[in-house]
Amino acid sequence: MISVMTGGDSMKVNYVCTKCGKVEDVTTRAPKCKCGGLWKLQYELPEFDEALIDKDE
Numbered sequence: 001m002i003s004v005m006t007g008g009d010s011m012k013v014n015y016v017c018t019k020c021g022k023v024e025d026v027t028t029r030a031p032k033c034k035c036g037g038l039w040k041l042q043y044e045l046p047e048f049d050e051a052l053i054d055k056d057e
Helices: none
Strands: 004-005 009-017 041-046
Touching: none
Parallel strands: none
Antiparallel strands: 004 009, 009 041
16 A cells, blocks of 8 residues: 655555455556456545645735
C-alpha cells in the first residue's frame, strides 16, 4: 500500500481486483490480476478541514 502525502495528511492508495477482490500495491506492473480481473484504484481521502483554507489568497 502506498501513502501519498496531501498537505500533512496521508492518503492510502492501492489496487483491488474487480473479479476476485485481491489487493495489490499500486507499484505493480501487472496490467491485470492473475485471475483475469481488472484493477480498480482504491483510496481513502484525508478528512477535509475548512480551517486549512487560506482565505487571503
